[in-house]
Amino acid sequence: MSAKAALTVSDLHVGFGAGSDYREVVKGVSFSLDPGECLAIVGESGSGKSVTARALIGLAGSGSRVAASTLELHGRDVREANDRTWRGIRGKDVGFVLQDALVSLDPLRPVGKEIVEALKLHRWGDAKSRHARVLELLEQVGVPEPQIRARQLPGELSGGLRQRALIASAIALDPGVLIADEPTTALDVTVQAQILELLEQTKARGKALLVISHDLAVVSRLADRVAVMNQGVIVEYGPTSEVLFNPRDSYTRRLLDAVPSTHSRRARLSGDASSSIAAGAKPVVTGKPIITAENLTKSYKGPDGVNRTVVKDVSFELGIGETLGVVGESGSGKTTVARLVLAVTAPDSGRVLVNGEDWSSIPEKLRRPSRRLITSVYQDPLSSFDPRWTVGRIITDALPAGEYPTPVARRARVDELLGLVGLGPEHLARRPLHLSGGQRQRVAIARALAPEPAVIVCDESVSALDVSIQAQVLDLLADIQQQLGVSYLFISHDLGVIHHVSDRILVMHNGRIVEQGPADEIFTSPRDPYTQQLLSSLPTLEKAHV
Amino acid sequence: MTATATATATEPTRFEDDLDSDFSADFSAGATGANRRGGGWRRVARTVGTGILVLWGAATVTFIAVNAMPGNPAIAMAGGAGSHPSKALVAAVTAQYGFDKPLVIQYLMYLLQLVQGHLGFSSSQKMQVVDVIAQSIWPTLLLTGSALVLAWVIAIASSLLTVRRRRAVSSLGSGLEVLSAALPQYWLGIVLLEVFAFSLGWIPATGGTGVVGLILPALTLAIPLAGFMSQVTRDEFDAALEQPFVVSARARGMSDGGVRVRHALRHAILPGLTLSGWAIGSLISGAVIVETLFSRNGLGGALLGAVTQQDMPLTVGVTLIVALTYVIANIVVDAFYVIADPRLRSRS
Structure with missing residues (x-):
């Protein structure tokens, strides 16, 4: 705790509620941060990392109780600061960046106005100089054509530009401390790399940077020191290389092991034995394809009346028992490919074959009996479940009609499915809202398995999960494939996940397949320039080590 | 924008104004301006269209109501049986609304009257x-x-x-x-x-x-x-x-x-x-x-x-x-x- 520290925190406690309802979510956290340094707080949801960050600017939330033995910003004790004092500090001494600028910037106001607001609140300059400053800031964070962008709404900007504008609003007054809470979480990898670059520049300009993240790879690139938080406590704190490559705490080790990456291929990610069914080599993929896509093209008419081709000339095969990973950034057409395979959207040209027979161009009436062959698991099961239904009803509803005529038979099958996904009969009567994220995704998988499909389309199925839960679900999917021989069409923006699960990979960019081939080949020797760019943008733990 | 940008206002209320004018979605700038304006006005145009439909519906419903009333619609339009309208008045109303013609013709004549703004004479207000x-x-x-x-x-x-x-x-x-x-x-x-x-x-x-x-x-x-x-x-x-x-x-x-x-x-x-x-x-x-x-x-x-x-x-x-x-x-x-x-x- 040197005198020049930008931020010093010791024994920080934050709790919510009163009396017997009082719940402490941050339990005695201590750290310090010097100018020109980056500290990362890493943890899963509920670890207390975001509340810690907000407590540092006096915004822990309504009904929160904050106590600390030291809470100093640039040597100034802010423990007793009143609202007025805090308002003077926020934005001026400490900048704060949240994730996903689509909701972190007011969707009804042009982004320039949000940046002006930061200046205006601290009575910086006059209208003319503020205007000039906004354009200068946008330029500084790498927003092209700042004159035009400043007038646009967050919804009119791409994810990367939005996030840059949000950062511009946080650094408008050049604060000495910048706190970024999951600054890159909602972004595509190439955009993520640009934002990380931007944050690195801020650090290089001598600012103290506190990054909150669940993503260890992001942290490894940016942080000088890392604090790993679990259940309100910092379980490990030290230099980045030490924490990530020589972890002493068992939770840190579990967290690191759970990250899917090149090294984890074919290996189990979670140490959780309850989800494991059998270990061993993957069954041999047979040569005969279950799904064949031939020259698929699909375009949609935009609100401006212009046709946009979202899938162009896409052809691929999915073998029995195979996992085909589809990777690409947002807008690359991955989800449209999934919709074409599921035959919820008809292609403009080209066709999809299932078991060598026409699938996409036959009438719905003929297709319906075979729809059970292809099921799907989405990112957010909560929105694809009826919240009033119990788990038992959700799964029973997905059983093929007529195959389980008696309640006893149905119940037996539901129990079997629950067992397959590592849940028990005790979950039958629960409703989705009362399940954890991981349990919900298990129910979604059980529902997808209910009609005994040959193919499951997984569209960002693990993207919303914490890394340790994601590890369990990925292991579960692997076990199910080994046991039942289903094929997966696995769509994800996460290259680590894709590499971990896939036998073969399609790389999509602007609606086209730019490269396809065996997973290892794509990752070790990508031929297409876009794939190369994508892979080089990916922050990985391995790279940080070098 | 330039007007407010050159202003050197210092009091906060003035700033609120430049904030609004400064970066408010100003459609004179930006390549997509024309499209965006089109979106908004298309919405208004659609509303006007539905509005006309609503009016037509309301007119039709009242026409049906008038015809569903028991008794002679000409007498009803002339002030109702209670006001004992003169034969001449009833005849005039009959001619004006075409009550002696088929229903479809009556309907069209009624709509024509409405479009011209002829709403008739109020017997209760005598005007x-x-x-x-x-x-x-x-x-x-x-x-x-x-x-x-x-x-x-x-x-x-x-x-x-x-x-x-x-x-x-x-x-x-x-x-x-x-x-x-x-x-x-x-x-x-x-x-x-x-x-x-x-x-x-x-x-x-x-x-x-x-x-x-x-x-x-x-x-x-x-x-x-x-x-x-x-x-x-x-x-x-x-x-x-x-x-x-x-x-x-x-x-x-x-x-x-x-x-x-x-x-x-x-x-x-x-x-x-x-x-x-x-x-x-x-x-x-x-x-x-x-x-x-x-x-x-x-x-x-x-x-x-x-x-x-x-x-x-x-x-x-x-x-x-x-x-x-x-x-x-x-x-x-x-x-x-x-x-x-x-x-x-x-x-x-």
């Missing part, structure tokens, strides 16, 4: 229906307009002041809203009269002209509507204050009050606007009660008289003019919506 409407529409529009404005003021104030405050304040706010939404206008009017006109004697009970005479009737209409609207704005306000952009704004140094006024309020207004189009319709039907209660001149009173005295032309005329008002109100609301929600101008 042309057009004149009755012209006389009574302004007091009614003034009443419903002020009631709507009052309702908005109450709803916004209630949201700004009581959402996410101490629990007692929030509960009081939402409790009062539910209570006022449930108040019957007739009863509320009587209570207001009793308290402010008879007991306190602050405001004359009836016949007050100008603003003073408007206060009680407008409040009678506004309070239940405000209760209803503020429940919607309250929910949206609450949801907006939960959003990350509120944390962003606070993290820039904005006060809680500033966030409420400059960020959350605009979000809260949107669902209230949607409701306002509907509210105009409900206010006009409420005006029937309130105008009677406060002895005010207006469409409500005219309609009540027309119905009780079986004055068919006036009933048809008032019904159509209410439908027209409703349609225009919805067009105005849509235009406001496009102003309040810049996203509608920019679906790219």
